Amino acid sequence: MSQSVKHKWYEDVVALLVGALLIGMGVIVFSEAKVLTGGVSGASLVLSYATPFTFGQYFFVLNAPFYILAVMRMGWQFTLKTVVAVTLVSIFPTFAKDWISLEFVHPAFSAIFGGALLGMGMIALFRHRAGIGGVSILSQFLQDKKIMNAGIFQLVTDLFILLAGAFVVPLENLFYSVLGAIVLNLIIAINHRPGRYFGS
Template sequence: MAHVEKKLTPIELLQKFIFITLGAVLMALALEVFLVPNAIIDGGITGVSIILSKVTSVSLGIFIFVLNLPFFILGRRQIGRTFAFSTLYGIAVMSVSTALLHDVQPFTNEKILAVLFGGLILGLGVGLVLRFGGSLDGTEIVAILISKKTNIPVGQIIMFINVFIFIVAGFVFGWDSAMYSIFTYYIASRVMDVVVEGWDESKSVTIISGEYEEISQAIMDRLGRNTTFFYGKGGFSKEDTQIIFCVVNRLEVAKLKAIVQEFDKKAFIAIEHVSDVLGGNFK
């Protein structure tokens, strides 16, 4: 049975359109006003486009659109129609914006300032587009398709591609620029994570204790977080027990630990990072 994508409401479509447009313009601003004038590049297809633009003197916007287009066509069926066309729209807006901003004077010629502010704006732009269902670089599509064939994680594939691009940039722009570009990429990726995942980083907590009922009730009463019981059996003791599972934000982790240890100082607590939380009463 074919997968039917959820139809967006007019308000959702307008919101998607506004924020993808804003994100694409911000990325173009970071490239043309901070990074490219200071010989600093981004990773992925954008980085390849900057290198080719430097070597051939052809407009950066043209390379960004032309190089991304084959990957869009290749991955359209794999990534879904809505995501694909959101990506195509975002890349088109970014390409046009880079052309319009090409003759704007750079805000700074200090490379450290260009790295910091360029990376910040770049991460904000890419993060907005990702958060609202699009992408600004075909590298992710390539990585997804390769990963399906090879079982290599997507993140590792993107890392290998970018390492190669930064090495090439070292020969074209010089090794200082390549190293500045690596720091810019790191800053942008951290900002992008914050935009996509939000400031309220969530943690999933698994608790194993004989005092599970008291601990569960205290978590619900004092933190206002729902808990779930899973049946468990000790591998060594062979005793049946209930395992507590709950999700809290990062500011509540210390308080949760104190609650658990108040009832059982030997309780087992496992805490993991959660990328996103949807549904339930979690706010």
């Protein structure tokens, strides 16, 4: 059996940068086509479509309350890495507008490609014991306290975000958003499984 090998600090740095870059690019592809996703990312997209403030501003602020739960559940190391990742994801889409211009992105392509980018970016963070904060931490906390099942809480939250999105995006885009969520979760399910990777 292969033995677990701890990541070096510089490997963690590279993973945080690459993971945040992929997630940030996924957000850009989603936002250009007005497609949604779940969790804090989805809530931030909905709010950015409806107000003058940016995705990054909402994403950074909405994640802040979850850091306390992250410390309680995952410890300081995970939380600090997550804060760095969230900050990078918050900043990248804003600055990327000076580096890349997308004139048109079809919602179907956005859902598939953006979902894949988000999924691969999240895997890069997960494998280096980091995350992008948000609802997943709260859902685990509620389950630990026997208040609500984590999966049900996340499902209800994501459904609420999609319902809110119905007021700011075309109805057709909600269906593409579901496609994007399926792609994202398939990428994670296929590539982030115990026994297939031994870094820690």
